[in-house]
Amino acid sequence: xxxxxxxxxxxxxxxxxxxxxxxxxxxxxxxxxxxxxxxxxxxxxxxxxxxxxxxxxxxxxxxxxxxxxxxxxxxxxxxxxxxxxxxxxxxxxxxxxxxxxxxxxxxxxxxxxxxxxxxxxxxxxxxxxxxxxxxxxxxxxxxxxxxxxxxxxxxxxxxxxxxxxxxxxxxxxxxxxxxxxxxxxxxxxxxxxxxxxxxxxxxxxxxxxxxxxxxxxxxxxxxxxxxxxxxxxxxxxxxxxxxxxxxxxxxxxxxxxxxxxxxxxxx
Numbered sequence: 001x002x003x004x005x006x007x008x009x010x011x012x013x014x015x016x017x018x019x020x021x022x023x024x025x026x027x028x029x030x031x032x033x034x035x036x037x038x039x040x041x042x043x044x045x046x047x048x049x050x051x052x053x054x055x056x057x058x059x060x061x062x063x064x065x066x067x068x069x070x071x072x073x074x075x076x077x078x079x080x081x082x083x084x085x086x087x088x089x090x091x092x093x094x095x096x097x098x099x100x101x102x103x104x105x106x107x108x109x110x111x112x113x114x115x116x117x118x119x120x121x122x123x124x125x126x127x128x129x130x131x132x133x134x135x136x137x138x139x140x141x142x143x144x145x146x147x148x149x150x151x152x153x154x155x156x157x158x159x160x161x162x163x164x165x166x167x168x169x170x171x172x173x174x175x176x177x178x179x180x181x182x183x184x185x186x187x188x189x190x191x192x193x194x195x196x197x198x199x200x201x202x203x204x205x206x207x208x209x210x211x212x213x214x215x216x217x218x219x220x221x222x223x224x225x226x227x228x229x230x231x232x233x234x235x236x237x238x239x240x241x242x243x244x245x246x247x248x249x250x251x252x253x254x255x256x257x258x259x260x261x262x263x264x265x266x267x
Contacts, residue, residue, distance in 0.1 A: 001046045003039075003053075010082045012069060016061035017054035017083060021046025025092040026265070027083065028053050028250075031076060031099030031195060032187040034060040040254035045261070049093075054083065056103070058186050060179060071191040073099075073198045077106035084114055091210070093265050097121040097250060098225070099195040101215075105232075108208045109201040115210035117265050122216060122225035122247055124162075125232055126196045135161075135224075139196050146188040151181060154188055162247075163223040202235045212236060213264050219246040 003018040018035050020042050026049040028038045035053035042051040055062035056076055058069070080103065084092055093116045096104030101123035108118050126135040138161050146154035159166050176184075205212045214233040220226045225247060233240040241264045244253035 001043055003042070008083060008086050010057070010079050012066065012075075013057040013062060013064045013079070015054055015057065015079060015083065017052055018042075020051045020053075021049055023049045025050050025052065025087065025089050026095065027051075027080060027092055028095045029056065029080070029100040029103060030097050031056050031071070031073075031103055032059050032183055032191055033098065033100065034062075034183070036060070037248075037251055041250045041258055041261075044254045044258035048262075052083065052087065054079075056100075058190065059183050069190070070194055071186070072194040073102045073106035074110060076103040077110050080104075080107050081111045081114055090114070091116045094118040095121065095261060096123075097215075098124060098247065099191070102195050102198050102200075105200045105205065105212070106198070108210065108212050109204040112204065112208040112210065115208060115212075117211040117213060117267070119213045119215050119241070119261065119264050120229075120232070121243060121250070122220060122223070122229050123200075123214075123232060124196050124225050125198060125200055125228045126224070127199045128228055128231040128235070129224075136197065139193060143188055143192060146185075151176070151184050155184070158192075162225070165222075200232060200235075205236060211267065214238065214240040215243050215264070216240040217246040217249050218242050218244055219249070223247055 001020050003020045005018050008015045034055035038053045042053050045051050058064045094104045101120035104118040104120045108115050142157045145157050214229050216229040229240055243249050243260050244256040250257045
């Protein structure tokens with residue numbers, strides 16, 4: 001299904017967003033992941049939803065007025081609310097994955113009346129873990145590694161810290177585009193710390209008029225986001241919803257993932 005592309009001016013940035021399909025409004029987003037990787041899932045859902053994807057501020061086609069501005073979950077949540085305003089929508093269903101799941105939690109806390117259901121798929125809310133201090137130190141080391149040694153070593157440390165088997169995966173395939181490198185630099189220098197140190201407002205999430213659902217990958221048992229997702233679900237007093245695949249299951253298992261998401265949104 002062909003997407004229509006648009007630009008929205010928000011404080012400090014111009015957001016690129018895409019719209020597909022028709023039906024109830026559903027926003028899909030990541031962080032730092034932009035709109036493009038969500039295309040398979042958006043296509044799978046567009047038959048019965050109006051699906052909106054966007055590049056988060058400072059990523060890909062969403063350009064900042066100040067390139068040195070840090071990206072925080074609260075800023076990104078306000079951008080989601082601005083998108084809803086622009087689309088003329090009082091409320092919507094939200095699906096956020098990884099850093100985007102943290103954005104979704106911030107939307108539910110800051111703009112609770114705008115949320116019907118928010119599905120937070122594997123949010124890296126490291127502050128909820130008993131070893132949070134150690135995790136902060138690891139994050140700081142990853143950022144300093146990027147500053148000293150560049151993308152490759154920083155990504156290797158990041159993936160290892162996240163729980164991925166870097167040796168089994170082997171070296172990255174193909175060439176990185178100039179945009180990939182720019183997005184990577186922005187992630188390490190202006191986004192990673194703010195996202196992983198976000199502390200969810202559990203009281204606000206529990207009192208949100210909409211539903212807050214935690215998603216977890218069926219194959220994510222070895223990942224730190226499995227631990228963070230479980231910890232958050234426990235605090236919310238609900239069981240996490242299991243989705244196909246692991247952290248990127250919405251890309252590798254798009255059709256099955258879409259079916260699980262439909263059921264989660266339906267309650």
